[in-house]
Amino acid sequence: MTLTEMQGYAFFFLTVLLVVILYGYILHLYRSEKKGEQDYEKYGKMALDDELHDRPVEANPKDKNDKKEN
Amino acid sequence: MQSSAALEYDYSVAKLYMWTAVIFGIVGMTIGVLIASQLAFPELNYLMGEYGTFSRLRPLHTNVIIYGFTISGIMASFYYSAQRVLKVSLAELPFINALAKFQFLAYLVAATFLVISLAMGITASKEYAQMEWPLDILIVVYWVIWGINMFAMIGARREKALYISMWYYIACFLGVAMLYLFNNMEVPTYFFSGGLGHWYHSVSMYAGTNDALVQWWWGHNAVAFVFTVPIIAMIYYFLPKESGQAVYSYKLSLLSFWGLMFVYLWAGGHHLLWSTVPDWMQTMGSVFSVVLILPSWGSAINMLLTMKGEWNQLTENPLIKFMVLASTFYMLSTLEGPIQAVKSVNAIAHFTDWIPGHVHDGVLGWVAFMVFAALMHMAPRAFKREIYSKSLLEAQFWIQTTGVVLYFTSMWIAGITQGMMWRAVDEYGNLMYSFIDTVSVLHPYYTIRAIGGLLYLIGVLMFAYNFFMTATAGRKLEQEPQFRSPMA
Amino acid sequence: MFHWLEKNPFLFAVGVFVVIAFAGLVEILPSFTNAARPIKGLKPYTVLELAGKEVYKKDNCIACHSQLIRPFKAETDRYGKYSLSGEYAYDRPFLWGSKRTGPDLHRVGNYRTPDWHANHMWDPKSVVPASIMPAYKHQFKNLADLETAYAEAVTVKKVFNTPYGDDIQPSKAAFEKYYKEKALPEALKIAKAMKNKDVLAMVQQGKIPEIVALIAYLEHLK
Numbered sequence: 001m002t003l004t005e006m007q008g009y010a011f012f013f014l015t016v017l018l019v020v021i022l023y024g025y026i027l028h029l030y031r032s033e034k035k036g037e038q039d040y041e042k043y044g045k046m047a048l049d050d051e052l053h054d055r056p057v058e059a060n061p062k063d064k065n066d067k068k069e070n
Numbered sequence: 071m072q073s074s075a076a077l078e079y080d081y082s083v084a085k086l087y088m089w090t091a092v093i094f095g096i097v098g099m100t101i102g103v104l105i106a107s108q109l110a111f112p113e114l115n116y117l118m119g120e121y122g123t124f125s126r127l128r129p130l131h132t133n134v135i136i137y138g139f140t141i142s143g144i145m146a147s148f149y150y151s152a153q154r155v156l157k158v159s160l161a162e163l164p165f166i167n168a169l170a171k172f173q174f175l176a177y178l179v180a181a182t183f184l185v186i187s188l189a190m191g192i193t194a195s196k197e198y199a200q201m202e203w204p205l206d207i208l209i210v211v212y213w214v215i216w217g218i219n220m221f222a223m224i225g226a227r228r229e230k231a232l233y234i235s236m237w238y239y240i241a242c243f244l245g246v247a248m249l250y251l252f253n254n255m256e257v258p259t260y261f262f263s264g265g266l267g268h269w270y271h272s273v274s275m276y277a278g279t280n281d282a283l284v285q286w287w288w289g290h291n292a293v294a295f296v297f298t299v300p301i302i303a304m305i306y307y308f309l310p311k312e313s314g315q316a317v318y319s320y321k322l323s324l325l326s327f328w329g330l331m332f333v334y335l336w337a338g339g340h341h342l343l344w345s346t347v348p349d350w351m352q353t354m355g356s357v358f359s360v361v362l363i364l365p366s367w368g369s370a371i372n373m374l375l376t377m378k379g380e381w382n383q384l385t386e387n388p389l390i391k392f393m394v395l396a397s398t399f400y401m402l403s404t405l406e407g408p409i410q411a412v413k414s415v416n417a418i419a420h421f422t423d424w425i426p427g428h429v430h431d432g433v434l435g436w437v438a439f440m441v442f443a444a445l446m447h448m449a450p451r452a453f454k455r456e457i458y459s460k461s462l463l464e465a466q467f468w469i470q471t472t473g474v475v476l477y478f479t480s481m482w483i484a485g486i487t488q489g490m491m492w493r494a495v496d497e498y499g500n501l502m503y504s505f506i507d508t509v510s511v512l513h514p515y516y517t518i519r520a521i522g523g524l525l526y527l528i529g530v531l532m533f534a535y536n537f538f539m540t541a542t543a544g545r546k547l548e549q550e551p552q553f554r555s556p557m558a
Numbered sequence: 559m560f561h562w563l564e565k566n567p568f569l570f571a572v573g574v575f576v577v578i579a580f581a582g583l584v585e586i587l588p589s590f591t592n593a594a595r596p597i598k599g600l601k602p603y604t605v606l607e608l609a610g611k612e613v614y615k616k617d618n619c620i621a622c623h624s625q626l627i628r629p630f631k632a633e634t635d636r637y638g639k640y641s642l643s644g645e646y647a648y649d650r651p652f653l654w655g656s657k658r659t660g661p662d663l664h665r666v667g668n669y670r671t672p673d674w675h676a677n678h679m680w681d682p683k684s685v686v687p688a689s690i691m692p693a694y695k696h697q698f699k700n701l702a703d704l705e706t707a708y709a710e711a712v713t714v715k716k717v718f719n720t721p722y723g724d725d726i727q728p729s730k731a732a733f734e735k736y737y738k739e740k741a742l743p744e745a746l747k748i749a750k751a752m753k754n755k756d757v758l759a760m761v762q763q764g765k766i767p768e769i770v771a772l773i774a775y776l777e778h779l780k
Binding site for chain 1: 077078079151154155157159227228229230231233234235306307310311314316317319320321324325328329332550553
């Protein structure tokens with residue numbers, strides 16, 4: 001097998017793989033929202049409520065100060 | 071609660087970059103107008119001796135706009151909005167804050183040397199990667215510091231999820247890092263020749279066709295990761311914030327992100343159509359350029375739909391005008407680019423003025439408009455003053471829009487005219503025009519383009535005045551505005 | 559399944575990197591060996607020509623001139639045989655350009671003379687009355703940087719095995735010998751063909767102005 005052929009196969013399968021992952025991701029986005037596991041649209045609020053004292057959309061558990069504040 | 075009540079976002083680094091964006095904007099676009107005029111009126115080449123010719127000034131124009139104006143705009147936006155979407159103040163991270171200021175210092179040093187070296191003609195000659203190796207190293211250091219700061223801020227965040235703008239900033243960081251490193255691989259000649267010649271001279275690691283491939287992999291993706299990715303990061307923050315409307319579809323923004331990341335890198339081959347690069351790569355370049363319409367329009371439509379039900383803001387708020395027009399121009403140029411990447415169109419368009427025309431509806435209409443809107447949105451918050459003049463902003467908007475339209479329409483006509491004349495043959499199959507015929511015919515279009523550029527520059531000067539007055543003489547604000555920027 | 563990606567900045571960064579590096583890995587790296595092979599009979603640039611290439615870079619001719627003839631009849635009629643990959647094997651960096659404000663130069667050595675170039679660079683309008691190209695008179699005064707060009711030849715010989723002879727050695731003495739024995743006679747030939755008295759006098763005094771090096775380079779483009 002020549003280098004060009006290998007390049008061709010590598011390209012083809014990797015592209016298929018990435019396409020599958022991308023479609024899987026689309027499916028995941030819409031399905032998890034339908035099932036009620038996850039609400040993606042709430043993340044849009046991050047740009048709007050961005051004052052330091054605004055309540056985070058999802059608090060980072062690593063942050064210790066946060067527990068005191070809430 | 072008490073501790074964070076006193077805590078505020080720290081805009082000191084953002085402010086530094088805001089000023090450099092204004093200054094580099096004026097410098098870069100003044101040179102741009104000069105070189106555009108030189109093409110229409112060649113006598114203008116002799117204003118500064120050997121340092122004033124079109125050829126010497128052109129890289130200065132592109133580099134000052136890319137690395138001066140745009141990067142400043144991006145960094146100002148980053149150091150402003152990253153704090154906010156992560157809900158972490160730089161005041162809480164004194165070391166990172168200091169490092170960011172050091173980064174700014176490195177930026178100034180690099181920019182100064184870049185301008186001097188390009189004026190002197192010290193260049194590696196690859197477009198948008200002209201810097202010789204010592205400057206390359208400085209730029210790598212600069213970029214690494216940015217990465218450290220970015221990830222340190224992310225590490226300290228209060229908000230667990232990363233907002234879509236942060237995704238784009240991270241992608242900008244990684245993309246530019248990878249591409250820049252590979253494209254600038256060069257061997258310093260001084261050290262391999264036992265100390266002969268200039269110490270800063272180097273020779274590219276790649277030769278000929280390989281060099282071209284790597285260069286346009288970068289060249290195109292400098293457009294991707296400097297002129298597109300971080301600008302999308304900016305609009306995803308500033309448009310919702312200024313309008314008070316959340317992004318129309320957050321899911322669509324995530325999808326477009328991954329689509330863009332995957333597809334963009336393949337498109338570089340379209341700069342090398344009909345060249346000596348292997349055919350399949352050229353075809354890949356073409357195909358992926360066309361596919362690229364999808365994720366690009368995904369982002370742009372998402373932005374326009376964000377304004378749904380709030381279109382009245384378009385007439386009331388000039389900043390919204392700038393941003394909506396920016397996303398419209400983004401749609402225009404991401405449609406135009408793929409058209410030019412179709413092989414048969416490229417056969418006519420390549421090497422002609424249609425290409426600079428395309429670049430400029432992207433940079434003038436999309437990048438610069440977004441940067442202006444971002445700077446003006448940040449100004450009242452950073453300086454705690456009202457925007458100095460709304461009517462000035464309105465006037466700027468219309469003058470610059472006219473300028474952009476003159477620019478790209480004249481270049482479309484010029485490009486297609488020249489492309490067709492180059493290939494025109496008479497009934498016996500002989501070429502109909504000598505090369506100089508195809509140059510002389512462009513004079514009116516070059517003149518119109520220079521006028522368009524001049525209008526745009528006037529707009530920039532109005533903006534600079536407005537910005538300066540906002541920072542120094544705007545009415546003082548008691549409280550940071552929440553959404554719409556207050557203006558007099 | 560994907561939710562971790564949106565929360566973990568490190569894994570996210572890795573994901574982005576894989577996706578953006580993919581094109582480069584598949585597209586660019588594997589073809590390197592093929593594209594780098596020179597065509598038969600291709601000679602590396604002489605040191606004088608390399609110095610000329612530096613002038614070409616310094617005054618940034620690439621802003622307006624391409625060096626790539628595409629395989630169309632209109633182009634081959636106008637400029638000559640279309641370009642082949644192997645012809646660029648010694649071009650570091652490549653100088654294809656991206657804009658033709660002026661004509662292509664890949665085979666300019668076939669149809670222009672040193673005399674024509676000299677007039678053109680001194681005053682473009684003297685040979686092409688409608689030209690919008692600026693004059694490059696400073697090239698007749700500034701000296702070409704042969705030493706740096708020599709250093710470049712030494713470097714590419716060492717690092718990339720570019721086939722240079724034994725006269726290219728990493729030492730100052732070797733350079734000075736080369737300058738006197740090879741570069742000056744080569745420059746003198748160009749200067750005589752240029753029919754410019756001042757330039758000829760300079761070369762006879764042992765000084766090589768930029769214009770001579772540049773014309774040597776342009777003459778190499780065939």
